[in-house]
Amino acid sequence: MPEDVTDELLVLLLRQLTVESDRFAEMFGEAHGLHRTDLNALAVIMDAARMGDPMSPSRLADALHLSASATTSVLDRLERAGHLNRDRSATDRRKVELRMHDQARRIGAEFFLPLGESFSAAWRDLGEDERRTVARFLRSSIAATVEVRGRLAP
Amino acid sequence: MPEDVTDELLVLLLRQLTVESDRFAEMFGEAHGLHRTDLNALAVIMDAARMGDPMSPSRLADALHLSASATTSVLDRLERAGHLNRDRSATDRRKVELRMHDQARRIGAEFFLPLGESFSAAWRDLGEDERRTVARFLRSSIAATVEVRGRLAP
DNA sequence: AACGAATATTTCGACCATCGAAATAGTAAA
DNA sequence: TTTACTATTTCGATGGTCGAAATATTCGTT
Numbered sequence: 001m002p003e004d005v006t007d008e009l010l011v012l013l014l015r016q017l018t019v020e021s022d023r024f025a026e027m028f029g030e031a032h033g034l035h036r037t038d039l040n041a042l043a044v045i046m047d048a049a050r051m052g053d054p055m056s057p058s059r060l061a062d063a064l065h066l067s068a069s070a071t072t073s074v075l076d077r078l079e080r081a082g083h084l085n086r087d088r089s090a091t092d093r094r095k096v097e098l099r100m101h102d103q104a105r106r107i108g109a110e111f112f113l114p115l116g117e118s119f120s121a122a123w124r125d126l127g128e129d130e131r132r133t134v135a136r137f138l139r140s141s142i143a144a145t146v147e148v149r150g151r152l153a154p
Numbered sequence: 155m156p157e158d159v160t161d162e163l164l165v166l167l168l169r170q171l172t173v174e175s176d177r178f179a180e181m182f183g184e185a186h187g188l189h190r191t192d193l194n195a196l197a198v199i200m201d202a203a204r205m206g207d208p209m210s211p212s213r214l215a216d217a218l219h220l221s222a223s224a225t226t227s228v229l230d231r232l233e234r235a236g237h238l239n240r241d242r243s244a245t246d247r248r249k250v251e252l253r254m255h256d257q258a259r260r261i262g263a264e265f266f267l268p269l270g271e272s273f274s275a276a277w278r279d280l281g282e283d284e285r286r287t288v289a290r291f292l293r294s295s296i297a298a299t300v301e302v303r304g305r306l307a308p
Numbered sequence: 309a310a311c312g313a314a315t316a317t318t319t320c321g322a323c324c325a326t327c328g329a330a331a332t333a334g335t336a337a338a
Numbered sequence: 339t340t341t342a343c344t345a346t347t348t349c350g351a352t353g354g355t356c357g358a359a360a361t362a363t364t365c366g367t368t
Contacts, residue, residue: 005285007274013292018172020299026219027306035354058316065180070355072318077354094316094363118302120161122294126287131159133284134291138167140276145174148272152181189325212345224326226347231325248334248345 014141028111033081039111040064041074042083045098046108054097056089083107168295182265187235193265194218195228196237199252200262208251210243237261 029039044063048055055063061071075098078084083104089095126134183193198217202209209217215225229252232238237258243249280288 005289011270017292017296018175020296021172024299024303027303067356114302116165118298122298130287133287135159137288138171142171142174144272144276145178148268149178149181221327
C-alpha cells in the first residue's frame, strides 16, 4: 500500500529541512568564527560579485534587513578577519565597493561544495519528470510564502 | 521543449525557499513583539505540549542550542508577555514545567494557519505520485543536510 | 561657480540577547 | 545526615543591533 502524502506531512518535512539547514549554517559559522549575519553577508556579496556588479554597504543593508550602522559593523568584522576590503568607487567617491578575498571565496566553497555534492548524490535517482515536479513544488511553495507575507505587510 | 531541471536550479530554489520563510518568520515576530528565538521556543514548547509531555527549561535549552541562562531570559520574556507560565513539577521540585497560554496558541495558529492554507492551495494540483516524489525529495535532502553536518561535527 | 539639498557611509551612545561562572534549591545515595 | 549530583536562576561581561548625529561627496539650481 503506497504512502499517503498529506499536506501536513509536506509542511512537516519542509520545517525539518529548514531546521536542519539552519543548524548546518550555525555549526559552519561557529567553526569559522562567523556569525549568522556574517555568513549571510558573505553569501550576498559573493552572489553579487558573480553577477559582475560589486555590492555596496547600503545595498547589503537592504538585502540583510539591517540598519546602516549594523551593516558597518558586519563589514568591520569581515574586513578585520581579512575576508574582504572596501574600495571607494572611482566614479562616485561616496560609494564603497565591497570585494571579497580569495580566502573568503575558499570558505564559501568549503561551505557549499560538500552540501552540493551531498544533495546531488541524494537526487541522483530522480528522473527528469520527477525533477520538474519538484521544481514546480518548490516554486509554488516560494510563491505561497511570499503571498502570505505580502498579506501580513500592510 | 521541457525545462531541464539541474541540481544547481534545485539548490537555488531551496535557498530561495529558506530565505523567504525566514523573512516571513521575521516579519511575523516583529508584528507580535517576539524575537526569532522566542518564536522558535514557542514552536518547540507547542510541539512538546501536543505530544503530551511538557517541556522543561533544560530540554528547551538543548532544543534551541542555547545556554541555560539564555533560556531563562527567553522564558522570562515569554512569561512577562503572558504567553506561558512556569509550574514547578509536583514529583521533582527541581524541575519546571512550561505551559502555554491559549493566547500563545492563538498566536501560533495565526502564524501557521494562513501559511498552511496558502501551501495547500499551492499544492492542490499535485497528484498522488507527484506528492510521493516530493516527499522523497524532501526526505533525501534532509538526510543529505544531516549527513554533511555530521561530517563537520567531530 | 557656488550654495543648499540629497545621498552614502561611518561614528556614537544605548539597549538587550547571549554567554560562562557562581549561587540557589532540590534529590539521591552512602 | 552528609556528600554528590541535577535543575534552574542570578550576576557580570561581551558584543550585535539600533537610531540619531556626524562626515564626506555629488547633484541641481541659480
